[in-house]
Amino acid sequence: MAHRVDAPAKLTLRLKVVGRRYDGYHLIEADIVALSLTDTVEIGRTDSGTRVQMFGDPPVGEATRYCVPVDSSNSVVRALDFLGVDADVEVRKRIPFGAGLGGGSSDAAALLRAFGYCGDPSAAIALGADVPASLVGGHVRVGGIGDLVTPLVEHAGTYVLFVPNFSISTAAVYQAFDHLGSDGGENDLYQAACSVEPRLSGLAGELTRRFGYPMRLAGSGSTLFVEATLEDLDVEPQHLDGHIAVGTLESTVGPVVVIECHSIPRSVSGDGRQ
Numbered sequence: 158m159a160h161r162v163d164a165p166a167k168l169t170l171r172l173k174v175v176g177r178r179y180d181g182y183h184l185i186e187a188d189i190v191a192l193s194l195t196d197t198v199e200i201g202r203t204d205s206g207t208r209v210q211m212f213g214d215p216p217v218g219e220a221t222r223y224c225v226p227v228d229s230s231n232s233v234v235r236a237l238d239f240l241g242v243d244a245d246v247e248v249r250k251r252i253p254f255g256a257g258l259g260g261g262s263s264d265a266a267a268l269l270r271a272f273g274y275c276g277d278p279s280a281a282i283a284l285g286a287d288v289p290a291s292l293v294g295g296h297v298r299v300g301g302i303g304d305l306v307t308p309l310v311e312h313a314g315t316y317v318l319f320v321p322n323f324s325i326s327t328a329a330v331y332q333a334f335d336h337l338g339s340d341g342g343e344n345d346l347y348q349a350a351c352s353v354e355p356r357l358s359g360l361a362g363e364l365t366r367r368f369g370y371p372m373r374l375a376g377s378g379s380t381l382f383v384e385a386t387l388e389d390l391d392v393e394p395q396h397l398d399g400h401i402a403v404g405t406l407e408s409t410v411g412p413v414v415v416i417e418c419h420s421i422p423r424s425v426s427g428d429g430r431q
């Protein structure tokens with residue numbers, strides 16, 4: 158019988174780089190919330206080795222189906238290896254990939270949860286920097302390189318995410334940070350992300366002028382976000398999908414997918430520990 162679990166996206170509300178480790182990884186302090194924007198991971202038994210399939214739910218997830226490999230680099234395949242089990246897994250993607258929303262990490266964490274993983278969340282850092290935070294779920298403070306996770310009092314927020322049609326490499330952003338440092342804002346990676354992808358600052362300026370809200374950067378990008386509703390921004394949703402509302406808008410750097418979603422508590426997004 159198949160077992161189905163949600164894999165929530167995450168939103169980094171604040172990120173400080175506080176140092177660098179011997180191997181070049183960055184030590185961070187970040188506040189992260191789990192979101193009602195989710196992938197769905199369906200796990201079935203197999204008699205013939207692991208099989209992973211990705212499906213994309215339009216309008217947000219469809220590109221992922223073509224762009225995310227299902228080989229040994231896929232976070233789900235890596236999570237099965239980590240557990241030492243085989244399974245037949247179908248992932249329905251709604252979380253845009255490479256957008257700083259932690260979709261790959263969350264799929265891996267969902268799989269660990271589904272198999273009843275009860276080891277130390279920090280050990281799961283081997284699967285990706287955001288996996289320990291995804292395992293704990295809800296509103297958390299993250300330290301170390303992403304491996305030290307402290308649950309925080311739940312934070313109820315509604316957010317509008319602006320997802321452009323370009324992604325930004327996390328590794329390139331951290332590398333740029335080493336040369337540029339921070340501009341002192343709430344996300345230390347903003348200046349570095351804009352240098353790796355110059356379209357980002359243009360888009361942030363354009364959206365700020367259009368909606369009157371200062372744009373915030375999700376993690377290493379490319380998603381920009383505000384704490385507001387689509388109604389506050391006077392944007393009409395074109396598609397309602399459970400706990401999210403989706404629209405699109407044109408910008409000078411191409412189409413932008415607009416998603417309204419809200420934070421979800423640890424009791425439904427993580428391992429439930431308080």
Ligand SMILES: C[C@@](CO)(OP(=O)(O)O)[C@H](O)COP(=O)(O)OP(=O)(O)OC[C@H]1O[C@@H](n2ccc(N)nc2=O)[C@H](O)[C@@H]1O
Nearest residue numbers: 182183257258259285286287302327328331375376377378
């Ligand atoms: C910035 C954050 C904030 O939550 O998330 P994203 O916005 O990318 O989702 C994380 O630190 C990223 O998470 P994630 O994108 O999963 O990183 P990984 O794939 O594990 O690492 C990609 C690369 O980023 C660099 N890296 C990652 C994490 C870290 N603390 N220091 C680093 O220097 C390393 O070069 C690594 O090879």
Ligand SMILES: Nc1ncnc2c1ncn2[C@@H]1O[C@H](COP(=O)(O)OP(=O)(O)O)[C@@H](O)[C@H]1O
Nearest residue numbers: 225231232254255256257258259260261262264
């Ligand atoms: N299950 C997965 N879902 C999404 N991306 C994955 C997955 N497995 C591996 N990846 C790879 O991880 C990279 C980062 O994707 P993702 O986790 O969605 O973004 P981010 O790290 O920006 O939050 C992508 O380039 C993608 O090819």
